[in-house]
Amino acid sequence: MAGAAPTTAFGQAVIGPPGSGKTTYCLGMSEFLRALGRRVAVVNLDPANDGLPYECAVDVGELVGLGDVMDALRLGPNGGLLYCMEYLEANLDWLRAKLEPLRGHYFLFDCPGQVELCTHHTALRSIFSQMAQWDLRLTAVHLVDSHYCTDPAKFISVLCTSLATMLHVELPHVNLLSKMDLIEHYGKLAFNLDYYTEVLDLSYLLEHLASDPFFRRYRQLNEKLVQLVEDYSLVSFIPLNIQDKDSIQRVLQAVDKANGYCFGVQEQRSLEAMMSAAMGADFHFSSTLGIQEKYLAPSEQTAEQEAMQL
Numbered sequence: 001m002a003g004a005a006p007t008t009a010f011g012q013a014v015i016g017p018p019g020s021g022k023t024t025y026c027l028g029m030s031e032f033l034r035a036l037g038r039r040v041a042v043v044n045l046d047p048a049n050d051g052l053p054y055e056c057a058v059d060v061g062e063l064v065g066l067g068d069v070m071d072a073l074r075l076g077p078n079g080g081l082l083y084c085m086e087y088l089e090a091n092l093d094w095l096r097a098k099l100e101p102l103r104g105h106y107f108l109f110d111c112p113g114q115v116e117l118c119t120h121h122t123a124l125r126s127i128f129s130q131m132a133q134w135d136l137r138l139t140a141v142h143l144v145d146s147h148y149c150t151d152p153a154k155f156i157s158v159l160c161t162s163l164a165t166m167l168h169v170e171l172p173h174v175n176l177l178s179k180m181d182l183i184e185h186y187g188k189l190a191f192n193l194d195y196y197t198e199v200l201d202l203s204y205l206l207e208h209l210a211s212d213p214f215f216r217r218y219r220q221l222n223e224k225l226v227q228l229v230e231d232y233s234l235v236s237f238i239p240l241n242i243q244d245k246d247s248i249q250r251v252l253q254a255v256d257k258a259n260g261y262c263f264g265v266q267e268q269r270s271l272e273a274m275m276s277a278a279m280g281a282d283f284h285f286s287s288t289l290g291i292q293e294k295y296l297a298p299s300e301q302t303a304e305q306e307a308m309q310l
């Protein structure tokens with residue numbers, strides 16, 4: 001890797017709110033990367049994740065069990081999960097010993113969905129910064145459900161949490177709008193898609209909110225929040241349809257650029273050339289990535305599923 005020692009490892013820290021699609025992303029991205037010829041190791045850092053759909057190289061559940069913590073310390077799921085992450089932070093030699101034999105792999109870290117872990121709690125950030133000391137160059141891949149584009153107020157809150165996450169996690173960063181295969185089912189968006197992905201002039205969002213009597217009272221607050229996001233001008237999104245290889249390719253190019261992987265000698269050829277060589281027309285994911293029928297856009301449902309619904 002240009003500028004990278006032979007021991008340098010690369011990977012993605014997959015973060016985002018509960019249900020945003022992190023685990024499904026790790027499955028889809030790992031299949032895509034393996035088709036590209038990368039040796040992939042998926043590491044589960046979410047003690048609440050059970051029934052993992054992917055081949056898990058390291059599972060934090062071997063170190064600390066959320067159920068045990070909740071029982072022993074009489075904590076709820078959220079407090080229990082934060083305790084587990086603090087316990088992992090205090091026992092990083094365990095994680096290092098697990099990762100060492102995987103040198104040469106490309107890592108995907110499937111992280112917990114608690115928003116506070118990415119906006120103000122320090123455990124996850126210090127785990128990432130410790131990994132940087134181990135010469136593991138990560139890109140934070142932050143998933144946000146594209147459903148939030150359907151409501152201006154929700155989109156403003158997503159902009160704020162995305163900005164707070166970027167400033168707190170302190171990693172090269174890519175924001176994704178996930179579940180784009182469902183976007184048409186959410187009804188007509190107020191603006192076209194690149195308004196949301198490029199985060200263009202947010203004053204239009206405010207106009208939209210002002211028309212709602214409930215939000216009219218909070219106009220000044222919304223103006224300040226929008227101004228904060230615009231002042232930093234850090235937030236933008238890449239739309240992701242996890243079942244579409246061109247969509248994943250665009251995400252991977254942004255991720256590889258962010259953490260410097262793309263400047264490496266390992267893949268002299270451009271990613272596109274790698275894709276067409278490795279993918280061909282017949283590349284397909286091994287399953288619907290565990291996306292339950294109820295989440296599948298009708299176009300994705302097979303004929304027999306449709307027949308069953310008649």
Ligand SMILES: Nc1nc2c(ncn2[C@@H]2O[C@H](COP(=O)(O)OP(=O)(O)OP(=O)(O)O)[C@@H](O)[C@H]2O)c(=O)[nH]1
Binds near residue numbers: 025046112240
């Ligand atoms: N249609 C569709 N459904 C998806 C997609 N990604 C995830 N889902 C569904 O959304 C639900 C949540 O997905 P997960 O991958 O478990 O989300 P997560 O972020 O790991 O959730 P937590 O582990 O609870 O934080 C599952 O039922 C998935 O099948 C997608 O791209 N499209």
Ligand SMILES: [Mg+2]
Binds near residue numbers: 046
């Ligand atoms: Mg998950």
